[in-house]
Structures are given as C-alpha cells and as structure tokens.
Amino acid sequence: MxxxxxxxxxxxxxxxxxxxxxxxxxxxxxxxxxDQGLSQRDCGLVTVAALVTLYRPEQLDSHLRPALSNGLSKEELVAALTHLAFYAGWPSAMSAMTRLKAITEE
Structure with a gap:
C-alpha cells in the first residue's frame, strides 16, 4: 500500500x-x-485536455482527481472529454471517460 x-x-x-x-x-x-495567469481549476482542465490529446491514460488518474478537487465538476469534465473526442480521437476520449467514471464512483 x-x-x-x-x-x-x-x-x-x-x-x-x-x-x-x-x-x-x-x-x-x-x-x-x-502561475497566476491561470487558476488551479483552469490548469487542471488544460492538463487533462493535453493528456487526453496526447493519449496518456496512465497519467490521467494523477490529474483527474486534482481537477475535481480544484473546482471542476464531473459534469464539466464529461463535457470537456466529449468535446475532445472530436479533436483528440474517440479512443482517447473513451479511455479518459472510463477513468473519470471509475474515479467518481470510488
């Protein structure tokens, strides 16, 4: 452990x-x-979007949890991941959505 x-x-x-x-x-x-140029919330959204776009599912758990803690709602992340499906690819978005679902159901 x-x-x-x-x-x-x-x-x-x-x-x-x-x-x-x-x-x-x-x-x-x-x-x-x-950096004061972006809020912690916005940094989380940008980071999650970059990880989805680059297909780095092994890093998502380390960033989805803080994104939720820093003010992004599950619904906002679902909307962002759905939007990214069209730009980053369906498999990337589906993998990210699967991770988000698991994290929010823990």
Missing part, C-alpha cells in the same frame, strides 16, 4: 527516479502550477 504522506510522483517513481520526482515537486508542482 502506498505511503499516504508521499505525493503521487513519489508513490509512482519512489527511489527509481529521484531527480525527476524532485523536479516534479519543485518546478512543475511549484511555480508552473502557481
């Missing part, structure tokens, strides 16, 4: 890639997400 004190990057990569985890924590989760 993963240590609940560790963040998601630490849980996934642990000691295997400590520098990547450090950069994730110190840069990505620091100044990149703290």
């Amino acid at each position: 993963p240590d609940q004190e560790q963040n998601r990057a630490q849980q996934i990569l642990g000691d295997a890639a400590p520098e990547l985890v450090r950069l994730t924590d110190d840069v990505l989760c620091g100044p990149v997400w703290a």
Whole structure:
C-alpha cells in the first residue's frame, strides 16, 4: 500500500527516479502550477485536455482527481472529454471517460 504522506510522483517513481520526482515537486508542482495567469481549476482542465490529446491514460488518474478537487465538476469534465473526442480521437476520449467514471464512483 502506498505511503499516504508521499505525493503521487513519489508513490509512482519512489527511489527509481529521484531527480525527476524532485523536479516534479519543485518546478512543475511549484511555480508552473502557481502561475497566476491561470487558476488551479483552469490548469487542471488544460492538463487533462493535453493528456487526453496526447493519449496518456496512465497519467490521467494523477490529474483527474486534482481537477475535481480544484473546482471542476464531473459534469464539466464529461463535457470537456466529449468535446475532445472530436479533436483528440474517440479512443482517447473513451479511455479518459472510463477513468473519470471509475474515479467518481470510488
């Protein structure tokens, strides 16, 4: 069972890639997400859209949960994923929708 004190990057990569985890924590989760140009909510929506478009389903759980916590509703994410089906491809959107459904039914 993963240590609940560790963040998601630490849980996934642990000691295997400590520098990547450090950069994730110190840069990505620091100044990149703290930029005042976008709200945390909007950053979450942009990130989810990018992951769907690039077909990175293995990363979605780490971003769908925070997107929901940062103010996006399930209905907004469903609408965004449906919209993305036409631009990012049906399989990408279906995979993302499956992950969202699982997360919101936990």
